[in-house]
Amino acid sequence: MANQPLLQIKNLTTSFRIQDEYYPAVDNVSLNVNENEVLAIVGESGCGKSALALSIMRLHNELNTKLEGEVNFKGQNLLSLSTAEMNKYRGKEMGMIFQDPLTALNPLMRIGQQIEEAMRNHLDLSDAEMKARSLELLKKVGIPNPERTYMQFPHELSGGMRQRVVIAIAISCEPKFLIADEPTTALDVTIQAQILDLMLELQEQMKTGIILITHDLGVVAEMADRVAVMYAGQIVEIADVYTLFRNPLHPYTRSLFNSIPSAAEGSDRLHVIQGIVPSLKNLPRTGCRFSNRIPWIKESAHESNPTLHEVEKDHWVRCTCYQDFHFPGDAEAEKI
Amino acid sequence: MTLLKIENLKVYYPVRGGFFRRVIDHVKAVDDISFELQPGETYGLVGESGCGKTTTGRTIIGLNRPTAGKITFNDVELTKITRRDFYKYRKDIQMIFQDPYSSLNPRKRVIDIIAEPIRNFERLSPKEERMKIMEVLEKVGLSPESIYKYPHEFSGGQRQRIGIARALTLNPKLIIADEPVSALDVSVQAQVLNFMKDIQKEFNLTYLFISHDLGIIRHMCDRIGIMYRGRLVEEGTKEEIFENPQHIYTKRLLSSIPQMNPEERLKHMAFRKEVNQEFKNNYDKYFDAEGKIFDLKPISETHSVALP
């Protein structure tokens, strides 16, 4: 068990109840995250990436969510734990960084209290020790005046400072694993750069395994070691970051790259993916889920029951349609 | 001929304080900026939140009152004329808003949304009006049958195109697009951006494109103005700004954009550190004693920088 991954997700399916019927938003996903590794999960809104992140921490509302499969953390299946047992992992072994730092902090609690809450849950420290540690954490995440911030309320801080506090909370018990759900989407570019640099720096120091959820391929390029691309609840491609950016294979990955202005440099036109992401309820659950958005690719190129294929070492692609994929002439791709 | 000329525009908001809430200070949302738009070009106004770019756009269209300065559109000084006269020019300047979800009234049908500007400015019979609306809808690539649908029946990209259709009905000359795609997914973004380029050619439109996303700005704009704390720090053609940035803030902004090449990430990170260091070390070189940004000075025919 020496090479056991830190986190191993096996056939995870997360279904949400819509009018008494369960629909999978995360559909049979398997993933590994190793220690000291940043795995980015990319996709557009509704692809299931955030649902996946919340499933690992089991933060969905249990009344209308069904989790199937396994989420093994250091060999323990988290899905089989009771809530009380799960709470021993949350905050201690695994931390979470949320998208919007304004709403992620309790508006009525002082910053210091919010940082100490996790320590109070997991560590046996005196109040003075906790305070000392909180101040140290605030300093570590680059807050200029920790003493003052310790006593402040969230609304008194700027967006970048708040996100630093959220990070301080996430790392307060020195977890070995972090989930960052769009950690910089709500921030300005210069602040985004600062936060990303901070996360990389902390990761280097603490050797944490990180799942980074994002829609921004630029952020992926800056941060990730490996990348999983998600579409309609499934992983369609997974590879290390260099391979994926050099040689993206799945039609969806390639379309995504070609629709980004800065990547499509030189060309005057951006690629437009035809049609729209099907809603959870209307998603066709058989065949290649991306096939109806690349109608110019002949039907026979798709598998009837597409699986991930390992096309080169550690580079997996779903469905065989990537072999025949090409972009259509500009004119036909435009019409919707 | 210049289509739009902004001269020394200032927009201040009062800050009230003290016991009687007297005006004690001003927030200088826009503090003395000048720029021009030539017909048919796309001018990008870039900056981070709170830099005044949105206020500038809203002031041009008359949603905010300028504190001082001149806005000249087609040789008419908009800042001098009365509200009623201003109305006449409103139809030549239209705006596309950021959020396609909240900028369309959910209780109105597409036909009523798009007809609103027509009803405000022109007198058409219901039949003519419908013809006209179906025409614009076709231009933005939506089926003419959709006129009786409600906004929630459309996807984000389609909604943004309804917003554009509304802006197009009066054949405007200038469109102010305030973060038109930042609420959309990348693939939908591409759709709207392509489309904006198409109609620009077709109708010879001039765009004032306001955005925080330098990738999109680079893709869309001919000339770019970088705003910071209510002032312009640098202005130039796309090439000048991206290839030869002069002001430290421009450099900082550029160094903050994530690179799409993972192999260069360490180099890029080092560059970012270097720029931030220079920002700290040579602060006085780029900002005056009060931390204010200097006035723009031309360094070439098209390129100006705020340096002493």
Next chain:
Amino acid sequence: MFKFILRRSLIAIPQLFLLSILIFLLAQAMPGDALSGRFINNPNLDPAYQSELRDKLGLNDPLPQQYARWIGNLVQGELGMSYVHNVKVETMLESRIANTFWLGLATLILTYLIAIPLGVIAGRWPDTYTDKFIVTYSYVSFSIPIFVFALIMLYIFGFTLGWFPTGGSVDVRVEPGSWDWYLSKLHHLLLPALSSALLATTSTIQYLRNEIIDTKLKDFVKTARAKGTPERKVYSRHIFRNSLLPVAAFLGYDIVFILGGSIFIEQIFSYPGLGQLFVDSITQRDFAVVNVLVMLYGFLSILGTLLSDIILSIVDPRIRID
């Protein structure tokens, strides 16, 4: 924060001023004045003497002058004479203010004792049978008029079961000031207070329930769970605290609601408080008393909303600006 409270209190002054003008003008439009009560039993009195007396009392002065005198007296506690009973209004109010105060306080306490647990239970476990029961109760209580409900309560618990007295504020046979006297007072209070409270709970229950359901979905609750905070503490430290905030702010409005309700309640339970006096004065066209009472009710309402704002500024750090 002190500054905020002071500024907010100062805003109440023009509100009161406008209210007083309105009441004064309405009073002028009413038939009868300070002298009608005294002369009513003596129709043979010389009209010339009457008008002389009116002149002397300043009742023929220009309106602004009369207003200034009226408001001046009011501020100094000179509330005028009752037209009907020919006694000072202060004297009429004296005992009744205390009665209404105790009734209002008891109602308020009962309201929160009932509403907060019910709201919390309904919000904590929504869509369960308990929740459905609570919501139904709050809708039913919202739709029953207070005077119908009070009559039913009086009939059941007062007359049929005989658990509570059916009128008055205290048993007159008990010696005032004794322990039994206080108990008797409380006994007289309970039924009217409970009747009023059971109807006043609606807004608090509904508000608290919705607020808890909304707060549960907030991101900071996810943050709290992601820290490994036990469910019980997630509720007590994060959800309830944040949900009680707007409810606390409703305190002032609840006071206003209860005050309005007390007019009916006191009448039905023959409870000698301000509300009963108000109804009696209206039926007897005793406008001197009515004016003072309207002014008093207005004053208390403004005070109630003021209280709400101040409470909110204390519990919510986001409102503490400068």
